[in-house]
Structures are given as C-alpha cells and as structure tokens.
Amino acid sequence: MLTRLNILYITSLVCAGVLAYFYPPLSAPPPFAESEYSPAPFTQTQTPVFEQYFLNPIDDPPSVHAGSLTMLPDGEIIAAWFGGSREGAADVAIYTARYDAEQQEWSTPVVITDRLRTSRELGRYIRKLGNPVIYADRQGRVWLYYVTVSVGGWAGSSITVKVSDNGGRRWSEAERLITSPFLNVSTLVKGSPIALQDDQLLLPVYHEMINKFGEVLQLDSKNRLIAKYRMTHQPQAIQPWIVPQSPTRASAFYRRAGDAPPRVLVNQSNLSSKYWNELSPSDAPNPGAAVSVIRDHSGRYLMAYNPQESNRTQLALARSLDGLHWEKLKDLELGEDGDEFSYPYLIRGQGGRYHLIYTWQRKRMRHLIFNQAWLEAAS
Amino acid sequence: MSTTFWVWAHLSFILVVGRLLFSLAQNWVLPTKGYAAALLLIGALGMMPYQDVDLAGWLLGITNMLSVGSLLVLVLGILPRLGVNPDIDQDQQQGSWPLWFILGLILYPSALGWVSLDTYVWGYDPLMSWICLGLSPLFWLLRQRLIGLWLSLSVLAWTLELGESNNLWDYLIDPWLVIAALIWLLRQLLPKRPQQVGQEGP
Known part of the structure; x- marks a missing residue:
C-alpha cells in the first residue's frame, strides 16, 4: 500500500540514486604543479642582499604571532598574522600588510577580519581566532585560511577560509572547512598550501585533540574539500610543511610534539601526498616550535628554525641535501632567556630573493629579505 | 553561511x-x-x-551540524504531538540504535587518531553512497524502516550538499546521535525495574 511514508521513501531513494550517479568520483590528488617542484630559475647576483623590516609598530596591537607570506603573480608580497591583547583573547584580529618593493616599505597593517565579523559571516558563535595562512594561487586569487574556535582551547579549532579576487584588498564572507566528524574540532593550519595540477590545492593541517598528527586536505578549484590524507601515523608531529621534489614526490617537515625526540621530524610521500612513510628524526634540533622549509636554486632544502632543544630564543637558517642532515648557515636571532623568535614562514620571491617573516618577541612581525649570495657569504 | x-x-x-x-x-x-x-x-x-x-x-x-539521523529521531519524537502518525512504530526503530552506535565506534576513535586507519575518508567516496543506497531497500523490506529512510535521506542531503560538509559521514551520524545510541543501549542492558503490583488480597 502506498502510504505517505512509502511515497517519501521511494522518492528519496530514487532522487538520491540519480544525484549520486552524477556525483563527481573521488580522484587521487593530481601531480604537483610544476612551479612547486621546479621553481623558475632566477638570475644570481654576486652582491649579497639583506634587508630587514618590522611590519607593525611595537605594542600595536600588544601581542602578535603566526605570520605568513605569499607572492602575487606580479611579484607583490602580502603578509598576514594575528594580533590582539594576547594570544587567544577575544580581541584578536587577522591583520594584513603589503610590501612595496620599489619604496622598500610595508603598508600600514589593516584588519581583514576579527572574531565578531567572522561570527556574523559564519552565523555561529566564535570565541577566538588563531593562525592565519595567506596564499595566492596561479589565477591571482588570494586565499586566507585561519583558525577559529567556538568552544574550548586550541584543540577545539576548525579552519575558516576567505578569498579575495582583487589581490587581497576586498575579501569574501568567511566559510568553514569541515575536516572532522567529531564536531568539526581540532584541525589547525600553519604550513604553506601547495598547488596541484588541475588548479587543485593541498593544504597541510594538523590535529591536536587527544592525539597529535599531521594531515593534508585536497581542495578543488572552488575550495571544496574533496579528500584528506593522514600524514603521520605516530601521534608526535604537528605543523607539517610540505616541500615537493618532483611531480609526485614530496618531503614533509614537522614540529615535534608529545614524546617525540627534540628534533625536526621528516617523512616522504611518493604519490602526491596520498601516502606518507614513517617519521624520521633529522639531526636538526627542535624545541617544539614551527619550522619552514623551501628548496633553494640548486634543489637543496633551506630551513628557518629554532636551533635548540628547548626555548625559542634563537632563530637560524640551515641547509640540507636530504632533509635529514642539516648544516647551520646563519644565526638570525641570538636572544636571552625570556626572548622569543618563532613561527618562521619562508617563501621565494622575485629576483632570487628569499622572504622570511617571523614573530619577534611576540610584539612585532619581522620580515627579512636575503639572497643566495648573502647565504653563501654567511656560510 | x-x-x-x-x-x-x-x-x-x-x-x-x-x-x-x-x-x-x-x-x-x-x-x-x-x-x-x-x-x-x-x-x-x-x-x-x-x-x-x-x-x-x-x-x-x-x-555543530546535526546529522540526518539526529533530525529524523527528533522529527519522530515531535510528529505525534502535531497529530501526524509517522508510520514508523517502535519495532521499526529498534535496529537503528545499535547500528548508530557501531558506526560511531567505526568513525570517532579513528577520527581522533586512536587508530591509524582514517575511516572518515570513506565519506568522500561516492562508493559509500552506493553502499548506503544498496542497503537501504534491504532494511526497508526487513521492516527496519527508520534505517532505510535514514540511509536514503542522508545520501540525498549529501548529494545536494545541503549542509556544510562534503563528507557523507556528517549526514549519516553525529556525536550526539551516537551518545543517544549509547544511552539507549545502556538502558537495554541494565536490569529493568520490576513493575509494582498491587497487594494481593487474602
């Protein structure tokens, strides 16, 4: 007998079947975009270049942290970081500023979003904001991924995203990425996204609740999360930083967590980040602090890190051929007890220059520009 | 939003x-x-x-986003108050609670990293939706109508992307539903209080 329930059931079953038939199939991550593993060669100059800047005035806001950088297709550099009265405070906002290479100065920082604006745009209560990662894709769209928390501490984080179609000057409304079935909590972002072919993106993230491990999100060209892959099977490594070496091969570098040895941890993937092997400790010390790694013009790894087993009072650059054995090239900061220089974020800019941003004493974001000649002179 | x-x-x-x-x-x-x-x-x-x-x-x-399972349970609890007979009696709902609890055991320990296998990833694969749609009529015919309806409506909501998520798991279950299933199971396992009987006369 065709009751109302039978009609509802048959209708839903038929509609679901038809729509499921047209649903896009799950596909493995495509190879990395060529720009990721084979950066365009740049003109090397023999003249060392080293410049340094502060992005924000001291104490405005009182506390800043977690800077990131990206380069637009025209070579302009944009930075994003969070700042407020203290980390985790309700007044923390996401700031951005632009670097004018001709004038050699940073623009006045502006607030992209804050807790109240994000709450309104997401239509849900947001208690605090955290780590932002800014990224310009090959079409010139600028993506801002940042951490939001509704309930609890950082382990209750989820990732929110905004996009700008005009070089980071005007931003879309915020949207959430749903990355976990458990109330969508405990996914944080820190590392740089990686472009894939077909305009897809890999976003390295990490999980902090109960167990700590790295994951990578596969996002399509419309920023829909279409798959994710676990990067570590031991609960001791967070804040992955992925460095592609070929169309399908990549290494990842991690901040140690839990009982892991006080070393930068490393593992590799041979299938565009779908499967990752076991973690190995490198010989580079790590106090439980973020690292940032890129490849230099000759394919060697260049890492910005805290070269200590505890504390974040020093910041340095190191170089490696295999990612496991590191040679320290240059001390960037040599502080004393109580100082903090942390959360480096390293990118390649135009003209053979490297750009590094990091947290300086939790009070300012510091930006360094240097080139290969300066690195070689330093070593 | x-x-x-x-x-x-x-x-x-x-x-x-x-x-x-x-x-x-x-x-x-x-x-x-x-x-x-x-x-x-x-x-x-x-x-x-x-x-x-x-x-x-x-x-x-x-x-967070409530699943189709939770919404269905809530609707079934409210419909009689509105004078609507949902045509799913208690017997046709019983099988759903153990199933939701088992699915919670498959999903949440993995999502929290207790096991290295990530079962949440299955929810991105349309294959899982086909399995749900294949099982749905079987449950319906076995008179577990709530499960049959829940599976088809969950896949429908997922394909239409009505919620925030692109993962079918988020449409099937949520932690609140699994907690409710655990409470239901515990109530089944605990010894039932004997019904009071009136004093028998001489």
Missing part, C-alpha cells in the same frame, strides 16, 4: 528545543495547534540575537 544551511541550522534549533521542551512538559497536554504554535515560537526565538549571532547560530557553535 548558505541559505540551505541557514534553514538546516534553524530547523535543527526548532527540533532540538521543541523536543526538549515537549519532553520536559509532557504532563501539559496542548491541542495540536498549540504544539504547532509552540514550534513557531521556538523558530522565532532562534532568530533572536545572542552573543553577536542569533540563538540558532549560537547553538550551532556548540552542537
């Missing part, structure tokens, strides 16, 4: 608050129209501003 998810969030608010309210005040018997008016009032309450968002958004910040 998309319009469809706004509707989803506010419907969830009405169902959660309505179900709680009707359970707490079960001794107060209202006419059918009274219950309908109460639900409308709750819907209006959900749009009241609270802590920079509306009340429904505030609740959403705590509960």
Whole structure:
C-alpha cells in the first residue's frame, strides 16, 4: 500500500540514486604543479642582499604571532598574522600588510577580519581566532585560511577560509572547512598550501585533540574539500610543511610534539601526498616550535628554525641535501632567556630573493629579505 | 553561511528545543495547534540575537551540524504531538540504535587518531553512497524502516550538499546521535525495574 511514508521513501531513494550517479568520483590528488617542484630559475647576483623590516609598530596591537607570506603573480608580497591583547583573547584580529618593493616599505597593517565579523559571516558563535595562512594561487586569487574556535582551547579549532579576487584588498564572507566528524574540532593550519595540477590545492593541517598528527586536505578549484590524507601515523608531529621534489614526490617537515625526540621530524610521500612513510628524526634540533622549509636554486632544502632543544630564543637558517642532515648557515636571532623568535614562514620571491617573516618577541612581525649570495657569504 | 544551511541550522534549533521542551512538559497536554504554535515560537526565538549571532547560530557553535539521523529521531519524537502518525512504530526503530552506535565506534576513535586507519575518508567516496543506497531497500523490506529512510535521506542531503560538509559521514551520524545510541543501549542492558503490583488480597 502506498502510504505517505512509502511515497517519501521511494522518492528519496530514487532522487538520491540519480544525484549520486552524477556525483563527481573521488580522484587521487593530481601531480604537483610544476612551479612547486621546479621553481623558475632566477638570475644570481654576486652582491649579497639583506634587508630587514618590522611590519607593525611595537605594542600595536600588544601581542602578535603566526605570520605568513605569499607572492602575487606580479611579484607583490602580502603578509598576514594575528594580533590582539594576547594570544587567544577575544580581541584578536587577522591583520594584513603589503610590501612595496620599489619604496622598500610595508603598508600600514589593516584588519581583514576579527572574531565578531567572522561570527556574523559564519552565523555561529566564535570565541577566538588563531593562525592565519595567506596564499595566492596561479589565477591571482588570494586565499586566507585561519583558525577559529567556538568552544574550548586550541584543540577545539576548525579552519575558516576567505578569498579575495582583487589581490587581497576586498575579501569574501568567511566559510568553514569541515575536516572532522567529531564536531568539526581540532584541525589547525600553519604550513604553506601547495598547488596541484588541475588548479587543485593541498593544504597541510594538523590535529591536536587527544592525539597529535599531521594531515593534508585536497581542495578543488572552488575550495571544496574533496579528500584528506593522514600524514603521520605516530601521534608526535604537528605543523607539517610540505616541500615537493618532483611531480609526485614530496618531503614533509614537522614540529615535534608529545614524546617525540627534540628534533625536526621528516617523512616522504611518493604519490602526491596520498601516502606518507614513517617519521624520521633529522639531526636538526627542535624545541617544539614551527619550522619552514623551501628548496633553494640548486634543489637543496633551506630551513628557518629554532636551533635548540628547548626555548625559542634563537632563530637560524640551515641547509640540507636530504632533509635529514642539516648544516647551520646563519644565526638570525641570538636572544636571552625570556626572548622569543618563532613561527618562521619562508617563501621565494622575485629576483632570487628569499622572504622570511617571523614573530619577534611576540610584539612585532619581522620580515627579512636575503639572497643566495648573502647565504653563501654567511656560510 | 548558505541559505540551505541557514534553514538546516534553524530547523535543527526548532527540533532540538521543541523536543526538549515537549519532553520536559509532557504532563501539559496542548491541542495540536498549540504544539504547532509552540514550534513557531521556538523558530522565532532562534532568530533572536545572542552573543553577536542569533540563538540558532549560537547553538550551532556548540552542537555543530546535526546529522540526518539526529533530525529524523527528533522529527519522530515531535510528529505525534502535531497529530501526524509517522508510520514508523517502535519495532521499526529498534535496529537503528545499535547500528548508530557501531558506526560511531567505526568513525570517532579513528577520527581522533586512536587508530591509524582514517575511516572518515570513506565519506568522500561516492562508493559509500552506493553502499548506503544498496542497503537501504534491504532494511526497508526487513521492516527496519527508520534505517532505510535514514540511509536514503542522508545520501540525498549529501548529494545536494545541503549542509556544510562534503563528507557523507556528517549526514549519516553525529556525536550526539551516537551518545543517544549509547544511552539507549545502556538502558537495554541494565536490569529493568520490576513493575509494582498491587497487594494481593487474602
């Protein structure tokens, strides 16, 4: 007998079947975009270049942290970081500023979003904001991924995203990425996204609740999360930083967590980040602090890190051929007890220059520009 | 927030608050129209501003997106008050609770990293939707109608991307549903209190 329930059931079953038939199939991550593993060669100059800047005035806001950088297709550099009265405070906002290479100065920082604006745009209560990662894709769209928390501490984080179609000057409304079935909590972002072919993106993230491990999100060209892959099977490594070496091969570098040895941890993937092997400790010390790694013009790894087993009072650059054995090239900061220089974020800019941003004493974001000649002179 | 998810969030608010309210005040018997008016009032309450968002958004910040499973359970609890017979009796619901609990065991320990296998990833694969659609008529024919309907409606909501997620798991179950399933199972396992019988006369 065709009751109302039978009609509802048959209708839903038929509609679901038809729509499921047209649903896009799950596909493995495509190879990395060529720009990721084979950066365009740049003109090397023999003249060392080293410049340094502060992005924000001291104490405005009182506390800043977690800077990131990206380069637009025209070579302009944009930075994003969070700042407020203290980390985790309700007044923390996401700031951005632009670097004018001709004038050699940073623009006045502006607030992209804050807790109240994000709450309104997401239509849900947001208690605090955290780590932002800014990224310009090959079409010139600028993506801002940042951490939001509704309930609890950082382990209750989820990732929110905004996009700008005009070089980071005007931003879309915020949207959430749903990355976990458990109330969508405990996914944080820190590392740089990686472009894939077909305009897809890999976003390295990490999980902090109960167990700590790295994951990578596969996002399509419309920023829909279409798959994710676990990067570590031991609960001791967070804040992955992925460095592609070929169309399908990549290494990842991690901040140690839990009982892991006080070393930068490393593992590799041979299938565009779908499967990752076991973690190995490198010989580079790590106090439980973020690292940032890129490849230099000759394919060697260049890492910005805290070269200590505890504390974040020093910041340095190191170089490696295999990612496991590191040679320290240059001390960037040599502080004393109580100082903090942390959360480096390293990118390649135009003209053979490297750009590094990091947290300086939790009070300012510091930006360094240097080139290969300066690195070689330093070593 | 998309319009469809706004509707989803506010419907969830009405169902959660309505179900709680009707359970707490079960001794107060209202006419059918009274219950309908109460639900409308709750819907209006959900749009009241609270802590920079509306009340429904505030609740959403705590509960996250409710699954189709949770919404169905809430609807089944409310429909009789509105004078609608849902045509799914208790016998046709019994099988769903153990199933939801088992699915919770498969999903959540993995999602929290207790095991290295990530079962949440299966929810991105359309293969899982085909398995659900294949099993749905079997459960329906076995008179486990709630499971049959839940599977087909979950896949339908997932394909239409009515919620925030692209993962089928988020449409099937949520932690609150699994907690409710655990409570149901514990109540089945605990010895039932003997019914009081009247004193027998001589």
